[in-house]
Amino acid sequence: MRRSKIALTAMLATVLVLYGFNYKRIKDQPPAKNHPVFKQVTYEGKAKIYEENPLEDGEFYNPILQGCxxxxxxxxxxxxxxxxxxxxxxxxxxxxxxxxxxxxxxxxxxxxxxxxxxxxxxxxxxxxxxxxxxxxxxxxxxxxxxxxxxxxxxxxxxxxxxxxxxxxxxxxxxxxxxxxxxxxxxxxxxxxxxxxxxxxxxxxxxxxxxxxxxxxxxxxxxxxxxxxxxxxxxxxxxxxxxxxxxxxxxxxxxxxxxxxxxxxxxxxxxxxxxxxxxxxxxxxxxxxxxxxxxxxxxxxxxxxxxxxxxxxxxxxxxxxxxxxxxxxxxxxxxxxxxxxxxxxxxxxxxxxxxxxxxxxxxxxxxxxxxLPEGVESKTGQDGYLPNGNFTYTEDFSSEKLDFRWIGLRGPREAFMEQTKKGLEITPFETNIKQRKPTSTLFYRQQHNSFSFSTTLEYQPKSEKDLAGVVALQNENSNYVFGVTRKDKDYFVVLEKNYKPNRRAEMKSEILAAEKIDLNKTIDLKIVANGDKYEFQFSLNGIEFKTLGGAVSGDILSTDVAGGFTGCLLGLYATKSNDVIPE
Missing domain, CATH: 2.115.10.20 (Glycosyl hydrolase domain; family 43)
Structure with a gap:
């Protein structure tokens, strides 16, 4: 069986050092300087198939595991x-x-x-x-x-x-x-x-x-x-x-x-x-x-x-x-x-x-x-996974982060810490476009129509700093939506990374950028209605603006991007940002 808890802690500390930074517990400490904090996340499924096919007594939804x-x-x-x-x-x-x-x-x-x-x-x-x-x-x-x-x-x-x-x-x-x-x-x-x-x-x-x-x-x-x-x-x-x-x-x-x-x-x-x-x-x-x-x-x-x-x-x-x-x-x-x-x-x-x-x-x-005879559906109750259209809110206050949150190419514990103010991410020196572990906490897209929103507390110090959200199919096919800095100004930016065809080199294109008066927090939201995705932000938590208009979700699809995975929605931070607004 697994090693003892003490041995595991020691092992994790060694691994985190290998990833390029020192391991220390900061759960009850204030967030480190220039580390973004995500206050909460709300994922809401809005698929028409569930609206048009409500459950009757004795029924449950198929698939039993939605998403990838x-x-x-x-x-x-x-x-x-x-x-x-x-x-x-x-x-x-x-x-x-x-x-x-x-x-x-x-x-x-x-x-x-x-x-x-x-x-x-x-x-x-x-x-x-x-x-x-x-x-x-x-x-x-x-x-x-x-x-x-x-x-x-x-x-x-x-x-x-x-x-x-x-x-x-x-x-x-x-x-x-x-x-x-x-x-x-x-x-x-x-x-x-x-x-x-x-x-x-x-x-x-x-x-x-x-x-x-x-x-x-x-x-x-x-x-x-x-x-x-x-x-x-x-x-x-x-x-x-x-x-x-x-x-x-x-x-x-x-x-x-x-x-x-x-x-x-x-x-x-x-x-x-x-x-x-x-x-x-x-x-x-x-x-x-x-x-x-x-x-x-x-x-x-x-x-x-x-x-x-x-x-x-x-x-x-x-x-x-x-x-x-x-x-x-x-x-x-x-x-x-x-x-x-x-x-x-x-x-x-x-x-x-x-x-x-x-x-x-x-x-x-x-x-x-x-339903099988004698079985009752308890979807979304008592710790059971939800199904159909559902709303899931994570405020990162629980002792143990839900297993639906995952890392990519490495453990989520290598870059995240649950603090009193929310989820703090220690940015890696890696970019979402690299085949390396990135400081991104991912959630699977589970509906063709959905919203994924978060409140971010962050003030980048340079153009190399960026934090926000991503919609990712793979390292060559993704959208990056976040906050960065150029000179003394803060910007919210939307970048598209894609291959014109599967044999081509990846292209990076800034779809939109807007200078903002960033006081302390910003709300970021990804909204999908079928193949159309919108990336929205709000500086007051009430009025949202779409940056770059509606864009196609084609690059987030297996049949376009290739591979075997579905779209992942992530809370992302990096110290190797290359999305530089004009």
Missing amino acids: YPDPAITRKGDDYYMVCSSFAMFPGVPIFHSKDLVNWTDLGGVLDDITEFNPHDTGISQGVYAPGITYNPHNDTFYMIVTAFSGGLGNIIVKTKDPKKGWGSPIKLDFGGIDPSIFFDEDGKGYIVHNDAPDEGKALYNGHRVIKIWEYDVENDQVIPGTDKIIVDGGVDINDKPIWIEAPHIYKKDGRYYLMCAEGGTGDWHSEVIFKSDSPKGPYTPAPSNPILTQRYFPKERKNKVDWAGHADLVKGPNDEYYGVFLAVRPNEENRVNTGRETFILPVDWSGEYPVFENGLVPMEPKLK
């Missing part, structure tokens, strides 16, 4: 369900959630929360870690989280715990390549790892040709057994159709048979979920004649309340022993932009026949589901 929570995997021990998702370069790595009923979820933070063991400090935002698996092994009463880590030379790793609520052990490096691993434990106690990989050398037939491999797993020594690897799926359901990107495999056992479920078609508009069956965990596997068992690819692009890209799923026995599947999908805005990223959805699964099928997973998906 992709690639879900799930497991169960007794009445406890645990679910993990991809986090890429966000920190901590691999967010984990707990539920008793698959409807009401609490956030347990991140599995990989030790920066000395998982450090995505110089990775692109869509690297880091992704496509985790989580499995409970009843034979040794242990939970296993397995994932591919694209940082620090880790590769595929596994971590273990007896209780996910109490933290996880250190990563164990596994000796195999490929991505998207998951682990399966058979009734006899034997373990197996399945994962996506490239075909054997020289045997790739087309772009996107991938295979699924299986290894026997040494449970005592936590390693794959050399020489036991075997390809169990080549290409996908039918190699003659040249299927692309078979990935995200999971094995299940039911009625003495083994079932292998995989994503197929790539994590875009041809995404799907397919199923195979075998008499042995190592195959041969026969595809179901009814594949795919989940997809949204066959429907009109202009359909109402569009859900798309559905796939990358995992199954679990839910309340009343009925099966459910969690999976990723997207909800584009009116311009077909994917700014909220890939979200976590759930559907009941009918496994009364030979193969499982996602109920209503092969028709256009609806925003509401029927």
Whole structure:
């Protein structure tokens, strides 16, 4: 298990020094000179889909995790369900959630929360870690989280715990390549790892040709057994159709048979979920004649309340022993932009026949589901995550900052401190456009229409100082909106950082700048109405002015900016500002 609390504190102090400044507790001290203080933040969801589809008795909203929570995997021990998702370069790595009923979820933070063991400090935002698996092994009463880590030379790793609520052990490096691993434990106690990989050398037939491999797993020594690897799926359901990107495999056992479920078609508009069956965990596997068992690819692009890209799923026995599947999908805005990223959805699964099928997973998906029998929705209550349209206010006064606030390429504790006046950020010498840890506290965009507002107390001392808010898709695609200084004057500025095309160099453009009479505080607000974003400020807390007019959210969308993440909204400060007003 984790080190003692004292050891952790010492470790964090060392890490913070490595990040370029001395660690000291200043919680009860006044803010340091020239450090911005964010008084509070209010995030308000204003999506029309929830206004037009109010919940009736016995219903809950889908997705269950709004915003960038992709690639879900799930497991169960007794009445406890645990679910993990991809986090890429966000920190901590691999967010984990707990539920008793698959409807009401609490956030347990991140599995990989030790920066000395998982450090995505110089990775692109869509690297880091992704496509985790989580499995409970009843034979040794242990939970296993397995994932591919694209940082620090880790590769595929596994971590273990007896209780996910109490933290996880250190990563164990596994000796195999490929991505998207998951682990399966058979009734006899034997373990197996399945994962996506490239075909054997020289045997790739087309772009996107991938295979699924299986290894026997040494449970005592936590390693794959050399020489036991075997390809169990080549290409996908039918190699003659040249299927692309078979990935995200999971094995299940039911009625003495083994079932292998995989994503197929790539994590875009041809995404799907397919199923195979075998008499042995190592195959041969026969595809179901009814594949795919989940997809949204066959429907009109202009359909109402569009859900798309559905796939990358995992199954679990839910309340009343009925099966459910969690999976990723997207909800584009009116311009077909994917700014909220890939979200976590759930559907009941009918496994009364030979193969499982996602109920209503092969028709256009609806925003509401029927509650499992005997389950009550407690969304937004008693510590459960909110869903639908909601307002979340953070005044930074609680002892522990909510887990929904995250760092990028490093821990949030490296630059923030909760003080009596609000959240103080110690600015780094790094800029939001760099592939380095930035002094930015992030919140995921969870609605296509929303507002994100904060009150900032700050007086920059030079043009190198800037504090404010950002809307960020990646280091090359973002908006910076904040306060800086030129000579003796204060300015509020709006900068757009983007690539004219994915192969081009990034361009930085100041969209607007306005000299202001900054007394002490300024209110900053990001307002999105679908694809249109506005950046507003107020010097009296009442009257807001839009700087630079309405701008497109296109650069905050996966389909334009590339990568795998959704838009992140951040409280940002830097000592390396380059947004210099004319």
